[in-house]
Amino acid sequence: MTTLFQNYARRSVHLVKGRGTVVTDDKGKEYLDFISGIAVVSLGHAHPALVEAVKQQSEKLWHVSNLFESPEQELLAAKLIKDTPFSHAFFCNSGAEANEAAIKLARKHTQKNVIITFEQSFHGRTFGAMSATGQAKVREGFGPLLETFRIIPYNDEQQLEAAIDGDVAAIMLEVIQGEGGVNQIDPDFAQKITDICKSKGILLIVDEVQTGIGRTGTRYAYEQTNLEPDIITLAKGLGGGFPIGAMLGSSELLPSFGPGTHGTTFGGNPLAVAVAQTVVDIVFKKKFLQEVEDKSTYLIEKVQALLPQDQFSIRGAGLLLGIECEEEILPFIQQAEQAGLLLVQAGPNVIRLLPPLTVTYEEIDQAVDILSAVLLPEKTAIT
Template sequence: MSALFGNYGKRRARIVKGQGTIVEDSTGKKYLDFTSGIAVVSLGHANPAIVKAIHDQSEKLWHISNLFDIPGQEKVAQKLIADTHFSYAFFCNSGAEANEAAIKLARKHTGKNHIITFEKSFHGRTFGAMSATGQGKVHNGFGPLVEKFTILPFNDVAALEATIDDSVAAIMLEMIQGEGGVNSVSPEFAAAIAKACDDKGILLIIDEVQTGIGRTGTRYAYEQTILKPNIVTLAKGLGGGFPVGGMLGTAELYDTFSPGTHGTTFGGNPLAMSVAETVLDHVFEPAFLQHVQELSTYFVKQLKANLPSNYTVQGQGLLLGIGCGDAEVAPYIATAEEKGLLLVGAGPNVIRLLPPLTVSKAEINEAIAILKTILS
């Protein structure tokens, strides 16, 4: 009998080790991992550079608390804000923590409480982040949520324009809704958001927990749109598998987070920063990002060429989805696992494809061969 709470629906395979895109279970069976720990293991499992960074830093200093200067934080912050309009960074341990920080910062800076978010969004499971999330299944059973979140239909310009007024502190959204179905912000919706923020002085928070750090082929997914956020939240791929979260903000927000207004015990510790710095040294290289874009183009082309026409392909970079119409994807995902391919859903009707950013074309071809067998 397990001593663990049953809040996770566990898969059958018990994964015990991995290298690159390949993982192995307790029976010795190997799988192509196209989940990446849900967009986390950006440089693949047991990446030698990350292993070395953890080893080297672990022999110096793991944790000292934010009461002291941590030089690694400054290094990572500078890499994250370089050549952007951002000026400052805050480090924590997860995407939910980053989004909680963003919500607090937006409310405190504006003196307003009203935040607009969108249906099918996912921002985390802590109370503030959960309240911002536009999915009832995440809310159910937990009593009253944090007040003053208005959840609107995604990509609905008319609904947005009808809701905007002087009470709104911030608009908060994902560039691609990962958990909600691999739904991308349309150009028209991006333009409407930009106009609303400019006209009313509303802060724009973009949750890049899943899309950031190269996942969509650029450093941040917002860079592929006209949007210019005041706040961006990060996690997942930033640590390449190590728990790291972060929030970037523009210069005018600096004084709002004065000493004592917000904090974290473990966030930005030396071990986490050594890993994040290593990840960024790889992912933020222009050639690396270009390679991600090329892999994405190849992957999408092969998917469209090999899958029946009743399936749709959506998303950007190496955050892709296969829309299966009204069909439930859970049986497809279970069959794929039996055949040696690990997948994850995005809502009930979309298969999400999240390989490491280091995946090879040969591994993509293997995955497509399995998908073709299952979906045909």
């Protein structure tokens, strides 16, 4: 009998070791990890540089609280905001925490209460982030949620215009809705949001928890659009597997987050910051980001060449990709796992591909071979 709450539908595989893209279970079986802890293990498992960063920092300082100055946080913040419209950072422990900070900052700065979010969005499971999330399955069963979120259809310009009034503090969105089906923002819709925010004095919050830190082939996914965010939120890939989140904001927001307005005990602790600095130093190099783009192109072309496009379609950017299927994909994910490939859903009909950004071309070939074997109806499912 388990001593754990059963709030996760856990798989039976017990993973005990990982190196790069390959993980091993307690029976010695190896798998290609195309989940990466849900876009977290951005540099693969046990990356030597991250192992060394943790080792060195663990022998110096673990925790001192945010009551004290932190030159290391300052250094990481400087790396994250360089060549962006942002000027300041706040560090926390997770994506949900980063989004909670963004919600608080937007409301305090504007002195308005309404935030517009979108159907199929996912912003976290804390109370405010859950209220912002546009998926009923996340929200059901918890009683009345915060009423000041207006959840409207994604990529619908008319619904957006109708939702705007003098009470709106911010619009909050994901450039690619990872949990909601790997749905990408339409360029015209992005431009409409930018125009409305500028003309109405509304803040724009871009949730980059899953898309940020190189996942889509640029530092941040918004850089591939004409969106002009005032705030972005980060987590997942920022720590390469070590828990850390961040909120970046523009200079005019600084006075609204003074002492006592927000805080976190563990946010930006020395261990997390040391690892995140190392991740950013590696991922933000132009050559590395170009390799993510190249691998994305290769993976998409391989999938399109092997899977009939009248039955399967692929979408997304970088190494955040989704394969939409005509039927529910849970059995396919289970068969792929048996064949040595770990995958995750993005809704009932979309397989999400989230390999480490360091995945090799050979590993992509192996993964696509397994995918084609389990997805193509004329082939026998691997068991």
